[in-house]
Amino acid sequence: MNTMKAAVITGVGEVEIQDIPVPxxxxxxxxxKIGAASICSWEQRTFIGKQKPGFPFxxxxxxxxxVVAVAPDVTMVAVGDRVTLGPTKCGKCRPCLRGQDKACVEHFKYFSLKGGDLGPGGFLEYKVHxxxxxFTVGDAPYELACLAEPLSCAVHGVRLMGMKKGDTAVVFGAGPMGLLNAMVLVNAGVDTAIVDMDEERLALARKYGVPRTILSSGDAVDAILSEFPGGVDGVVTAIGSKAVNEQGLKVLQPRGTxxxxxxxxxxxxxxxxxxxxxxxxxxxxxxVSADLEDHKRATDMIAAGEIDLTPIMEKTFPLAEAQAAFEYLSAKPSYRVALIP
Ligand SMILES: [Zn+2]
Ligand SMILES: [Zn+2]
Structure with a gap:
């Protein structure tokens, strides 16, 4: 049986490179054959013990x-295709038929967020999907293409909000997910501001096309209302805090979201x-997360060069140095870090 390397979180603060069978x-x-696998805040929280999916994880x-091998009945992709990996769906259940396939029992089948299972994870050399x-991603470099999943979450949120060209919006938080939300809003023709307490993060957002940035010292309501008199049509809180959510409510226009x-x-x-x-x-x-159509849209945006994800990918580490990658992410607020097998 062929084996491959996998970076398994075996306990709080511990990653082990293990040999596991290629399924x-x-x-x-x-x-x-995995080209790049980025680490989400969810996995980082597991590493530091803030979230407990059960180990090994x-x-x-x-x-x-x-794609390096396909089963005989595969027709949608071929050996040699460069792809991003996203959700699957049965296509027959009620959520699938309503375009809400995130609720399909097959959504996370190959894409596990559940942990405690050495099958579906992606911090390894080869993954079965x-x-x-x-989703084919053209010539995009893998370390940016792997961001299709976090990008799909922003695409999903903006779609659920119903934001459209000519609307106004503010995003709280200029970390990786806040910046992705702002980029998706700008891409959709929404007049967008991003708020953060860190001027460096705001400068990066400006450099990558977010037209308005607001430096906050804790309460950004007045500053937002002076940029957008009367408030905005959409608010995205990319920071999970009571104070931020309450500020978000205060800058919403009537009929805003x-x-x-x-x-x-x-x-x-x-x-x-x-x-x-x-x-x-x-x-x-x-x-949270995305439907299959959002993942496809995110991948298409990357393939077509519609969105430049360079600022999101902060650093890459070889898979063998996964321990160092998790420690790097846990030491300070970071954008995305990817493991390269
Ligand atoms: Zn993620
Ligand atoms: Zn289904």
């Missing part, structure tokens, strides 16, 4: 690579005046 291909499955759901979860994009650790409830929601007809929504 056999089943029906409709393909073998992808093989993360890695942000992947791109080359089903053909409908492979607040998207709670970030999860909160720890959970911090915030207050909403029901009469204000009633009278101003605002919407407060959540967004």
């Amino acid at each position: 056999e291909l089943g029906s409709k499955e393909v073998l992808v 093989l993360g890695g759901h942000e992947n791109a690579g080359e 089903r053909e409908d979860g492979c 607040l998207c709670l994009f970030a999860s909160a650790h720890p959970v911090e409830p915030f207050e909403i005046d029901p009469n204000w929601v009633h009278n101003s007809e605002v919407r407060i929504i959540g967004a």
Whole structure:
């Protein structure tokens, strides 16, 4: 049996490079030689023990690579294709038929966010994926193509918000997910501002096309309202904090939409005046992960060069140095870091 290297989180603060078997291909499955796998905040939280999926844990759901083998019944991709790996779907259940396939039981089948399973993770040399979860990405370098998954989450959130050309929006937080949201909004023709307490992050956002940046010292409401008198049509909170969510509510236009994009650790409830929601007809929504169509759209944006993800990819490490990569990410606020097998 062939074996390959995998970077397995074996306990809090510990990553081990293990030899694991290369799985056999089943029906409709393909073998992808991983070109790059970026580390999500979710996996980083597992490494530092803030989230407990059970160990050993093989993360890695942000992947791109080359198809090197296919099962005989595969028709959607071919050996040699350069692809990003995303969700799969059954195509027959109620959520699938309604375009809400994130709720399909097959959505995470090859794309595990559940952990405790050495099968579907992506921090390894070869990954088995089903053909409908492979999306061709043209010539884009793998260390940027692997960002299709986080980009798909921003595409998903902006789509659920219903943002369109000519709208105005503000994004709280200029970390990787905030910046991706701002880039997707700008790409959609939305007049967008991004708020952060770190001028360096704002300068990077400006450099990559976000037209308005607001340096906050804790409360950005007045500054936002002076940029956008009367408020904005959309607010994305890419920081999970009570104070940020409450500021978001204060800068919403009537009929505006607040998207709670970030999860909160720890959970911090915030207050909403029901009469204000009633009278101003605002919407407060959540967004996490993506439907298959969002992943396809994100991959197409990368393939076509519609969006420049260079600022998101901060650093790459060889797979063998996964321990150092997780430590690097845990030492300071970072953009994305990718493992290269
Ligand atoms: Zn992710
Ligand atoms: Zn389904």
